[in-house]
Amino acid sequence: MAIEPFDVVDLIRTKRDKGVLSTAQIDWMIDAYTRGYIADEQMSAMTMAIFLNGMERTEIRDLTLAMINSGERMNFDSLSKKTTDKHSTGGVGDKITLPLAPLVASFGVAVPQLSGRGLGHTGGTLDKLESIPGWRASLSNEEFYSQLEEVGAVICAAGSGLAPADGKLYSLRDITGTVEAIPLIASSIMSKKIAEGTAALVLDVKFGSGAFLQDIERGRELAETMVQLGRDAGVATSALLTNMNVPLGFAIGNANEVRESVEVLAGGGPADVVELTIALAREMLTLAGQPDADVEGALRDGRAMDTWRAMVTAQGGDPDAALPVARETHVVTASRSGVLVDQQALPFGIAAWRLGAGRARKQDPVQHAAGIDLHAKPGDTVTEGQPLFTLSADEPARFERALEAVEGAYRIGDVGDEILTGGPLIAGRIG
DSSP states (O other), X not given: OOOOSSOHHHHHHHHHTTOOOOHHHHHHHHHHHHTTSSOHHHHHHHHHHHHHHOOOHHHHHHHXXXXXXXXXXXXXXTOSSOBXXXXXXXXXXXXXXXXXXXXXXXXXXXXXXXXXXXXXXXXXXXXXXXXXXXXXXXXXXXXHHHHHHHTSEEEEEOOTTBSHHHHHHXXXXXXXXXXXXXXXXXXXXXXXXXXXXXXXXXXXXXXXXXXXXXXXXXXXXXXXXXXXXXXXXXXXXXXXXXXXXXXXXXXXXXXXXXXXXXXXXXXXXXXXXXXXXXHHHHHHHHXXXXXXXXXXXXXXXXXXXXXXXXXXXXXXXXXXXXXXXXXXXXXXXXXXXXXXXXXXXXXXXXXXXIIIISOSSTTOOOOTTOEXXXXXXXXXXXOTTOEEEEEEESSGGGHHHHHHHHTTSEEEEOXXXXXXXXXXXXXXXXX
C-alpha cells in the first residue's frame, strides 16, 4: 500500500489557522477525496475552514485545476464552428438559457449547454425542458457532437465524468452550510465549465433577494474571481452582474417558463427577459468573434425560433405539442388600487417550489405544470380586485403553504412611492 504524501489533518489545521495550501497539497487533497481516502467529515472540516478564512487567488486556481483533472475533459476541435457557453448562478424565473442558446446558435456558433436540475427555490433548465412531450436530457457523445455541428445548440445533462470531485464536494457543501463560500462556488462552477471545453464563456452572476449571493459586492467578487479563473485556463471569459431582487419575467415554474421562452423567440415576451437574453447573446457572440451580430433581428425574423424548433426536435421533443396544464389554480387579487411597489423574488421562488415546481431532494420528481404566473410587476398600476398572480398546482392542498411563503412579499402603494426593484437589471460587466 502506497504511503500518502500528506496528512489531511495537517492540511485542515493549515486552513483553520489561516495558512495557505501549496499546489501539491491541493492536488493531493482533491485526488484523495475523489478516490475515497479522505472521509466526508474531514472534507467537511476543510470546507468550513475555507468558508471562514477564504483562499488566496493561487489556491482557488489550484483547487479549480485539481477538480478539472479529477475527470475527463471535452474537446470541440473537430467542430467546424466556434464554441461559446453561458452559465447563470441561478434565480427565480430565470429561463434565459432556453431562448439564448438557439438565438446565439442561429449565428453559426456552437452552444454546448450542459445544464442541471433545480434544487430548492431555483429552477433547473432540464426540468423546464422536460415539460415538452418527448424531449430527453441524456444524449450519447455521438448525438451531442452531431447536434452541435448540425443544429448548433444543445441543452442536455452533463455526464458524470466531468469534474467528479465537484459532484462530491457540491453535495457536501449543501449539507454543511458552506454553499456561499466564494472560493468553493467559483471553483465548482469553473471546473465544470472549463472541463466542458468551450472556447468562450459568459457568466450571468446574480445578486439580490432571489439569488444565492444577496449582496452586490459579494456578487462582484464572485464574478471577478470566475472571470480570472477562466482566463487563467485559456477560456475567453466575461461576466454580467444582474439583479435578482424581482422575479425574471412573469412565469415561475417549468412548463409556463417554456411558454414564456417561446414568446421571446417569437419576437415578444417580457421586457426584462428580452433585455437580458439580448445582452448575454451580444456578450457570447462578441467573445466568439461576432461583435456586430444583429441579435434583435434574429428574434424578429424567426431565425432563432427555427433553431429552437430544430434543437427541441433533435432531442426527441415536439415543439408543437401542448405543454402540461395544472389541474387547479388559485388567483390572488389586489386588495386596493394603487401601484405595485414591491415583489420579492425569493418568496415567490419558494412558493413555486411548494406548489411542486421544484424539489427538496435530488431524487424528488417535479410537477411540470406547477408554478406561478405574475400579472403585474413593480411599477405597474393596479385596481382593486385585479388579478396580481395565479398559483397553479395539481393538488389544491399545496396552495395554503405557497400563500404563506408570499405573505408580505408584495405590496401595493401609492403613486409617487419608491418602487423597490433594487436598481437596473444589469448592474455591471466584468471582463
